[in-house]
Amino acid sequence: MADFIIAHLYPELMNLYGDRGNIICLQKRLEWYGHDCYIEAIPRGSKIQFNQYDLIFMGGGADREQKLVVNELIHQSSELKLEIEQGLPALFICGAYQLLGKYYESSDGMQIPGLNVFDFYTRKEKNRLIGNIVIAASLRGQPFTVAGFENHSGRTYFENEELRALGKVISGFGNNGQDGQEGLWYKNLIATYMHGPLLPKNPILADFLIETMMNRKGLIFKGGLDDHIENYSHEQTKKRILG
Amino acid sequence: MKKIALIIAIMAGKFASCLSRILGTGGTSIPGKIALRLYPHILSDLAANISEEIFIVTGTNGKTTTTNMLAEILKEKGYKFVHNSAGANMITGITTAFIKETDWTGKRKIDYALLETDEANVPLLLQQLHPRVVLITNFFSDQLDRYGELNNTINLIKDAVRDTDIELVLNADDPLVTHFKNETGLHCWYYGFEATNYDKLQGEASREGRYCVFCGQELLYQRFHYAQLGKFCCSECGNQNPESNFTAHSLILTPKIEMKINDIEIRSPYQGFYNAYNILAAVSLAKLVGIEDEIIQKAIANYEPRAGRMEQFEIDKRKVTLILVKNPTGLNQALATINTVPTPKAIFFALNDNVADGRDISWIWDADIEQITALDSNIEAIVCSGLRSGDIALRFKYADAQVDRIYIEDELQSGINKALSVAADATYILSTYTALFVCRDILLKLQQESITSADLIDQKQKSSESQG
Numbered sequence: 024m025a026d027f028i029i030a031h032l033y034p035e036l037m038n039l040y041g042d043r044g045n046i047i048c049l050q051k052r053l054e055w056y057g058h059d060c061y062i063e064a065i066p067r068g069s070k071i072q073f074n075q076y077d078l079i080f081m082g083g084g085a086d087r088e089q090k091l092v093v094n095e096l097i098h099q100s101s102e103l104k105l106e107i108e109q110g111l112p113a114l115f116i117c118g119a120y121q122l123l124g125k126y127y128e129s130s131d132g133m134q135i136p137g138l139n140v141f142d143f144y145t146r147k148e149k150n151r152l153i154g155n156i157v158i159a160a161s162l163r164g165q166p167f168t169v170a171g172f173e174n175h176s177g178r179t180y181f182e183n184e185e186l187r188a189l190g191k192v193i194s195g196f197g198n199n200g201q202d203g204q205e206g207l208w209y210k211n212l213i214a215t216y217m218h219g220p221l222l223p224k225n226p227i228l229a230d231f232l233i234e235t236m237m238n239r240k241g242l243i244f245k246g247g248l249d250d251h252i253e254n255y256s257h258e259q260t261k262k263r264i265l266g
Numbered sequence: 267m268k269k270i271a272l273i274i275a276i277m278a279g280k281f282a283s284c285l286s287r288i289l290g291t292g293g294t295s296i297p298g299k300i301a302l303r304l305y306p307h308i309l310s311d312l313a314a315n316i317s318e319e320i321f322i323v324t325g326t327n328g329k330t331t332t333t334n335m336l337a338e339i340l341k342e343k344g345y346k347f348v349h350n351s352a353g354a355n356m357i358t359g360i361t362t363a364f365i366k367e368t369d370w371t372g373k374r375k376i377d378y379a380l381l382e383t384d385e386a387n388v389p390l391l392l393q394q395l396h397p398r399v400v401l402i403t404n405f406f407s408d409q410l411d412r413y414g415e416l417n418n419t420i421n422l423i424k425d426a427v428r429d430t431d432i433e434l435v436l437n438a439d440d441p442l443v444t445h446f447k448n449e450t451g452l453h454c455w456y457y458g459f460e461a462t463n464y465d466k467l468q469g470e471a472s473r474e475g476r477y478c479v480f481c482g483q484e485l486l487y488q489r490f491h492y493a494q495l496g497k498f499c500c501s502e503c504g505n506q507n508p509e510s511n512f513t514a515h516s517l518i519l520t521p522k523i524e525m526k527i528n529d530i531e532i533r534s535p536y537q538g539f540y541n542a543y544n545i546l547a548a549v550s551l552a553k554l555v556g557i558e559d560e561i562i563q564k565a566i567a568n569y570e571p572r573a574g575r576m577e578q579f580e581i582d583k584r585k586v587t588l589i590l591v592k593n594p595t596g597l598n599q600a601l602a603t604i605n606t607v608p609t610p611k612a613i614f615f616a617l618n619d620n621v622a623d624g625r626d627i628s629w630i631w632d633a634d635i636e637q638i639t640a641l642d643s644n645i646e647a648i649v650c651s652g653l654r655s656g657d658i659a660l661r662f663k664y665a666d667a668q669v670d671r672i673y674i675e676d677e678l679q680s681g682i683n684k685a686l687s688v689a690a691d692a693t694y695i696l697s698t699y700t701a702l703f704v705c706r707d708i709l710l711k712l713q714q715e716s717i718t719s720a721d722l723i724d725q726k727q728k729s730s731e732s733q734g
Contacts, residue, residue, distance in 0.1 A: 035476060035484075039407075040407075040626065040628040040629070040632075041628030041629055041630065041631030041632045042628075042631075043631060043632065044628070044631030044661075044664070047631070047664050047665075048664055051664050051666070085417055087417075087482075153625075153626075154625065155625070172625075172626050172627070172628060174626060218628060219626070219627075219628025219631060220628055220630075220631045220657070220660070220661075223660045223661075223664055224656065224657065224660060249669075252656065252659050252660055252663050252669070252672065252674070253660060255656045255659070255674060256654075256656025256657050256659065256660050257656075258656075259653075259654065259655065259656040259657075259676075260654075260656070260657070263619070263653065263654070
C-alpha cells in the first residue's frame with residue numbers, strides 16, 4: 024500500500040483550468056521526499072470515508088457541475104466538517120471553495136445551498152474577476168507571498184469574524200474584490216480562488232500540506248528539496264504582476 | 267457625407283497599413299481599428315461588395331489552417347477574395363483585411379470572403395455582415411480567461427446564429443459541436459472521420475465534453491480520434507454522431523497525410539491528425555462552393571505548412587520545426603508528432619501570457635507533457651523561454667523531465683541559440699502566439715546565415731581545389 028493516499032474528489036466534474044497541477048505537485052514532492060503517494064479519484068455516487076485519506080482535494084467547476092457536487096456531498100457534509108475540525112489536510116480551489124460555504128447566489132437571485140462547513144456565502148456577479156494575483160500570507164510568524172491566477176464571477180463574503188483568510192491581496196481581487204482578503208485558511212484546510220497550478224510555484228504552501236500529512240502519520244518532515252525552478256517561477260510571476 | 271466618411275476611413279486604414287509595412291511591424295489590427303473609429307459602418311459597407319458568399323470559420327483549433335487551405339483552393343480556381351491571414355481574427359483584423367482588398371472608393375467587387383473569426387467575436391461580426399456559412403471546427407479549453415468558461419463561448423455563438431438563414435458546417439465527431447443543429451434548427455452539413463488506425467479506445471483524463479449536452483449522462487465512446495473527437499453515443503437520450511456529408515476514410519498520417527474524402531483522393535505535405543481535420547473542413551467547404559475535385563487536390567497537395575504550423579527550417583544541417591501551441595489539445599498533438607521521431611532531439615518552449623496568448627497559463631498543466639518525458643524519448647535539452655519561462659520549466663520538472671536538462675533562458679534569441687547548441691538531430695521550437703513571429707524571424711535569419719556560410723565554405727573549397 025502507498026505511504027499516502029490523496030482523495031481527488033470528482034475529477035470528472037471539477038477539473039477546470041489545470042487544477043490537476045496541484046495533485047501532480049503533491050505527489051511528485053512526496054516522491055522526492057521518499058514517499059509514494061496514491062491518488063484516488065472519487066467518482067460520483069461514492070460513499071467517502073474521509074478519515075481514510077491523508078489529504079482531500081477538489082478543483083473548480085462550472086455552475087452545473089457545482090450543483091451536482093453539492094447534491095453528492097450534502098449527505099456527508101457533517102462528516103467532512105468533523106474531519107476538517109480534526110485537522111485533515113485539504114485543498115479546495117475556486118468552485119470547490121465556494122461550496123464549503125452556506126450558499127451560492129446566482130446572478131438571477133437563485134440560491135444554491137452549499138455544504139455549510141463554514142460561515143460564508145458567495146454571490147455571483149456579471150463581470151468576472153480575472154487576472155494574475157499576489158497575496159501576502161504568513162506561516163508560524165514567517166511572512167511569505169503566494170502568486171497565482173484568479174478567474175471567478177462569485178464574490179465570497181465571510182459572515183464570521185473568526186474566519187481567517189489565506190492572505191491579504193497585494194495585487195488582484197481575492198474573495199470579493201473589496202475587503203482585500205483572499206481565500207480561507209482553517210487548520211490544515213486551504214481554500215482559494217487561485218486556480219490551476221497554485222502549489223508548484225508556491226512550494227511553501229505545498230510543503231505546509233505535506234508536512235501536516237507527514238506529522239499526522241508520526242513522520243518528521245525534513246524539507247530540503249532543490250526549489251530553484253519553483254522559486255524562479257514564483258518570482259517571475261510576482262514581477263509580472265507587480266512590475 | 268456617409269460616402270466621404272467611408273473614403274476617409276479607407277484611406278486612413280490603407281495609410282496605416284502602408285506605414286506599418288514600412289516600419290516592419292505586423293500591423294494586422296491597427297489599420298482596422300483606426301478605420302472603425304473613423305467610420306463604424308465600414309465593415310458592413312465593404313462586405314456589401316462580396317458578390318458571391320461570405321464564409322466564417324470559427325472554433326478553438328484549426329481556424330487558421332482551415333481558412334488558409336480554403337484560400338489556396340479559391341486561388342487555384344482563380345477567384346478574388348478577402349481573407350484575414352496570420353490569425354488576425356478579431357473584428358479589427360477582419361476590417362483590415364477588407365480594407366486591403368478594396369479600392370479607395372470602397373466599391374471594388376470581390377467574389378468571396380473567408381473570415382477566420384475568434385469565437386467571442388462571432389456575435390459582433392454577425393451584426394455587421396451576413397455569411398452563407400459558419401463552419402465550426404471544434405471546442406476545447408482555450409484562453410478561458412478571456413470569456414469565462416467554455417460553455418459561455420458555445421452559447422454566445424449559438425445565440426448569434428439562431429433565427430438566421432445561415433448554413434452551419436459542423437464537425438460531426440465533436441459532441442460539443444454537433445448539438446448546434448438541435449438548438450438552432452439551422453440547416454447543417456457535417457464532416458467527420460470513419461474509424462482510423464490511429465484511434466484509441468480510452469479517452470484522455472481531462473478531456474472536454476464528457477457529458478451529453480442534452481441529458482447530462484456520460485457519453486459512451488466506441489473510439490476516440492483524439493481528445494473528445496470520436497464515435498460517441500448517449501445511452502440515455504440517444505444523442506450520437508450525425509451522419510456525415512463529407513466523410514474521410516483510409517487515413518495515413520506518416521510521413522505525410524493521405525486520405526480519401528468521400529471519393530476524392532487527398533495528399534498533403536502536412537502532418538498530424540489535427541491537420542487531417544483541417545484539410546477535411548477546407549475540402550468540405552470547397553465542395554459546398556462547387557469547386558472541382560482536381561482543383562481541390564492540386565491546391566491541397568501544393569499547400570506547404572505556414573508560419574508555425576509545423577514549419578520546417580534547416581540550420582547548420584539540422585532540422586528545425588516551428589510549432590504554434592496555444593492549448594492542451596494542440597500541445598498534446600504537437601508532442602505526439604515529436605514523439606514519432608526516434609532520434610535525439612532538443613525542445614525549446616516560449617511561453618508568453620499576453621492577451622493574445624491567453625493571460626492564464628494554467629492550461630500547460632492539462633497537457634499530457636508526461637508523454638514526452640518518458641526516459642526513452644531521447645530529449646537532450648528542454649529550453650524554457652518567454653515571459654513565463656518559469657511556469658513551463660516547472661511543468662516539465664513535474665512531468666519528471668531530468669532537471670539537469672531543463673534550461674531557463676527568458677530571452678528568445680539566447681534560448682533558441684541554446685537549443686541549437688546541444689547535440690541533437692532535430693530541434694523543435696514551440697511557441698505561444700505573441701512569441702511566434704519573433705521566433706520565426708530568428709530562425710529565418712539563422713537559416714540564411716547558415717546558407718551563406720555553407721556557400722562560403724563551398725567557394726573556399728572550390729578556389730583551393732582550382733589552386734591545387
